Amino acid sequence: MPLAPDRARADVAPDRARGVLLDVTYRMLGSFAEAEDAVQETYARWYALDEDARHAIEHPTGWLVRVASRVCLDVLGSARARREKYVGEWLPEPVPSPARWSSQGGGSPDPADRITSDETVAMAFLVVLESMTPAERVAFVLKDVFAFPFDEIALVLDRSEAACRQLASSARRRVRSSHLQAVRTRSGEVEARAVSAFRLAWETGDLDALLAVLDPEATVVADGGGKVAAALEPIEGRAEVAQFFADVLTKAPRLVFTQEEVSGRPGVLVWQDGVLVTVMAVDVREGCIAHAWAVRNPDKLRLWQ
Numbered sequence: 001m002p003l004a005p006d007r008a009r010a011d012v013a014p015d016r017a018r019g020v021l022l023d024v025t026y027r028m029l030g031s032f033a034e035a036e037d038a039v040q041e042t043y044a045r046w047y048a049l050d051e052d053a054r055h056a057i058e059h060p061t062g063w064l065v066r067v068a069s070r071v072c073l074d075v076l077g078s079a080r081a082r083r084e085k086y087v088g089e090w091l092p093e094p095v096p097s098p099a100r101w102s103s104q105g106g107g108s109p110d111p112a113d114r115i116t117s118d119e120t121v122a123m124a125f126l127v128v129l130e131s132m133t134p135a136e137r138v139a140f141v142l143k144d145v146f147a148f149p150f151d152e153i154a155l156v157l158d159r160s161e162a163a164c165r166q167l168a169s170s171a172r173r174r175v176r177s178s179h180l181q182a183v184r185t186r187s188g189e190v191e192a193r194a195v196s197a198f199r200l201a202w203e204t205g206d207l208d209a210l211l212a213v214l215d216p217e218a219t220v221v222a223d224g225g226g227k228v229a230a231a232l233e234p235i236e237g238r239a240e241v242a243q244f245f246a247d248v249l250t251k252a253p254r255l256v257f258t259q260e261e262v263s264g265r266p267g268v269l270v271w272q273d274g275v276l277v278t279v280m281a282v283d284v285r286e287g288c289i290a291h292a293w294a295v296r297n298p299d300k301l302r303l304w305q
Helices: 005-009 019-029 032-048 051-056 060-084 098-102 123-130 135-145 149-159 161-177 180-185 190-202 206-213 240-252
Strands: 215-222 256-264 265-271 275-285 290-296
Touching: 019 032, 019 060, 019 123, 019 135, 032 060, 060 135, 060 149, 123 135, 123 275, 123 290, 135 149, 135 161, 149 161, 161 215, 190 206, 190 240, 190 256, 190 275, 190 290, 206 215, 206 240, 215 240, 256 275
Parallel strands: 215 290
Antiparallel strands: 256 265, 265 275, 275 290
8 A cells, every 4th residue: 555655765855855754744634724734843853953963864754754744743642632522523634636736827836736636535545544543544544655664753743663564553453444545446437437426426416326326325415514514413325315405406406516526435415506515536336336524614725725
């Protein structure tokens, strides 16, 4: 599963390592805003060193990643307390595809400001990471996603290598129990067809078509953050989920739906009067929509505006 161990560990000029650091911190935190803050703090610590100290660091990229990981560890600890007070369900922040990203603002931003898109930014994957303890998450991301050795992970977590191995092993069990190991073998074409059928059924309000494209144990989780209307609890079961989507269209009949890549997988964007109001990531299993995550909190949609 390693994303790009060469990219994550190969030394580049420190001021060009921003993309690597965003790759690491976003996967650890599930929030682009928090990832940016963590990267900023990492650079602040780098430039707080005197010039001789910086020159003495043999592998600057590795040093920056280790520091960024420690910053994330602190953020994850405090984030749990904040999310207990969050209104409704908290979901990771979805990221657009690089192609869409580069079209924003009338220009092409520095690639160092983008998140590398692969299965480890998929909403299903990030949701599982949210179930881990902060130490499990850091150990798993560094080892299984970026192929860092346990001796370096031990420095980040201030634990023994044996303890870090146990943390990574525990995290892997969480991933296996979530059936995410099937992600790598999924067909993008099959997923795209399923999402297209779901989008069409939803925008036409065809309840029978919705039922046909939903998994029997389908679930929907919405995140409004208390700032916009959203279901406060998960909705479970094919019939309940289909009715939920049909009711949304009844309440807002002028919604417009587009199919776009959401966090590296086919997804759906929902627009109201020309304004993006929902970014929906989905998980497709055996040609049916098994899970849908509707991010409506406007603070989490800024990359899409």
